[in-house]
Amino acid sequence: MGASIIDGRGRADRLCAELAMDVAAMIAQDNLRPTLATILVGDDPASEIYVRRKAEQAEQVGIRSLRFRLPAETDTASLLGLVAGLNADPDVHGILVQLPLPDHIDRAAILDAIEPGKDVDGFHTLNAGRLALGVTGLVPCTPAGCMILLADHLSDLQGRHAVVVGCSNIVGRPLAQLLLQARCTVTVAHIHSVNLPGLVGLADILVVAAGSPGLIRGDWLKFGVVILDVGINRITDPVTGTARIVGDVRFNEALDRAAAITPVPGGVGPMTIACLLRNTVIAARQSRKRTMFTNIPGSAEHHRSNMQEEVIS
Numbered sequence: 001m002g003a004s005i006i007d008g009r010g011r012a013d014r015l016c017a018e019l020a021m022d023v024a025a026m027i028a029q030d031n032l033r034p035t036l037a038t039i040l041v042g043d044d045p046a047s048e049i050y051v052r053r054k055a056e057q058a059e060q061v062g063i064r065s066l067r068f069r070l071p072a073e074t075d076t077a078s079l080l081g082l083v084a085g086l087n088a089d090p091d092v093h094g095i096l097v098q099l100p101l102p103d104h105i106d107r108a109a110i111l112d113a114i115e116p117g118k119d120v121d122g123f124h125t126l127n128a129g130r131l132a133l134g135v136t137g138l139v140p141c142t143p144a145g146c147m148i149l150l151a152d153h154l155s156d157l158q159g160r161h162a163v164v165v166g167c168s169n170i171v172g173r174p175l176a177q178l179l180l181q182a183r184c185t186v187t188v189a190h191i192h193s194v195n196l197p198g199l200v201g202l203a204d205i206l207v208v209a210a211g212s213p214g215l216i217r218g219d220w221l222k223f224g225v226v227i228l229d230v231g232i233n234r235i236t237d238p239v240t241g242t243a244r245i246v247g248d249v250r251f252n253e254a255l256d257r258a259a260a261i262t263p264v265p266g267g268v269g270p271m272t273i274a275c276l277l278r279n280t281v282i283a284a285r286q287s288r289k290r291t292m293f294t295n296i297p298g299s300a301e302h303h304r305s306n307m308q309e310e311v312i313s
Contacts (some may be wrong), residue, residue, distance in 0.1 A: 005259035006149055006228070012270035015148070015190065016061050019277055023062035026284065034284035035064040036094040036120065036277075037086050041079065041105065042072035047098045057273055063280055076106045080113050083241070087115040093287050094120035094280035110245070116224025117286055120279040123169070130179050137277050143175035146207055146228050153226055153260050157182040161202050165216070165248070166188045166209035171230055175207060196220075208248040208259070227254060227261040229269050244265025 026032045036058050040051045053064040068082060081098075086092045095118045101107050111119075116126040120142035130137030150157060155160040162184040166172040172188060179186045189199045192209075200206060208216055209230035222225075231248030247264030253262055262268050 001257045002151075003227075004260045006153060008145070008149060008262055008264045008267040009229065009270045011149060011152065012274035015271075015279070016057065016277065019063075019281055020061040020276075022281055026288075027062065027283075030288060031136050031286060033062070033064050033278050033286055034071055034094070035066060035092050036096065036280045037068065037092050038285055039070065039079070039082065039095070039096070039097045041069045041070045041074050042102050044100070047100075052096050054273055054276060058277055058280070063277060065188055069311060070228065073100050074102075075110035076109060079105060079110055083110065083113045087113075090287070092118065093284035094118055096121055096231070096276070101284040120283055122174070122279065126218075128169070128174070134137055134177075134181050139178070139275075139281065139285065140170060140174045142171050142209075142241050142272045143178050143270060143277040144197040144229060144275040144278070145235075145268055146175055146230070147230060148275070149262065149268070149271060150182075150205060150226065157184050159183065159185070160204040161187070162205040163184045163187045163189060163199055164207045164209070165196070165200070166211070166230070168209065169210040175209075179205070210248050212248055212249070213246050214217075214250045216249040216254070218250055218255075218257055221254060221257040223257050224259045225257065227258050228268055229262050229264050232264060232269065 023034055025035065029289060038051050038054060040047055045136050051067065055067055058065045063177065076216055081096065086095050095114045097110055101110065108169070111123045112125050114124055116124045116137070117140055119127055122138045127137040131139060154160070157179070162179045164172050164179070164186065166177050167188050167190040176186050182204065187202065189197055192200060193235050198218060200220040202223055203222060205226050206221070207228045211231055211233065213231065213235050215235035227249055228251045229247035233241055233248070235245050235246055236243050245265050251260070251261065251263065
């Protein structure tokens with residue numbers, strides 16, 4: 001029997017419908033509209049498409065979208081200045097700096113300059129640390145989407161052997177942390193791992209985020225494995241010259257062994273954007289709680305705020 005196809009697009013649509021109801025309630029009850037600011041530096045065509053798609057989907061669920069497009073020659077100091085202004089704006093709840101950035105910009109400095117409570121990509125050092133410790137914070141979007149899909153297709157993750165192929169800070173490492181929190185046994189494979197076929201063959205859950213088209217062969221797989229293919233690779237047919245998008249897993253080969261598998265496209269990708277919007281809603285809700293706490297007479301934040309106002313005046 002062939003694998004069932006995990007419909008990431010349909011699941012993302014359901015999540016966005018839930019978010020739209022949450023946003024409508026926040027606007028009606030608290031007069032609070034979640035706002036997402038996206039920053040694009042340069043004119044990379046793929047980045048332009050991603051930013052536009054994120055903004056359009058944000059607006060569809062009721063999130064206000066602010067888009068900032070900067071020239072490729074923008075320097076680190078100028079970009080830091082924009083981020084600082086958005087950090088200070090109480091009406092902005094989420095900040096996303098589209099990657100990759102031009103080589104001359106200090107990527108680490110920019111990502112760590114974003115207020116952790118507005119870091120809807122979940123890339124800030126503080127949010128990464130919170131994730132490693134199992135403390136509540138904003139979680140990177142692709143790993144969060146992967147966990148939702150796994151929860152939908154497996155009644156219990158506890159004790160299952162999860163193999164993650166790829167160890168980037170964006171997908172592999174944070175996903176491994178989430179799987180550990182779900183009480184999986186976790187193996188992380190990477191470019192220096194020995195006997196990749198053997199490691200893949202151990203997996204009850206296989207998540208591949210290596211950026212290598214067709215890396216994982218069907219005969220490596222354990223029967224009944226659940227596969228999430230995060231790879232998005234554009235390849236050109238040498239005969240026809242036609243370009244198409246493929247994943248890191250040889251999809252047709254995997255169908256006879258896997259219990260379930262995500263397609264590429266239409267699998268994990270849509271969940272990434274939906275979880276970005278979810279993070280924005282979470283950030284807006286948390287900002288409301290912080291504001292309410294700060295305004296409580298006698299709170300430490302209230303006293304600090306008053307002291308700052310007195311110093312400034």
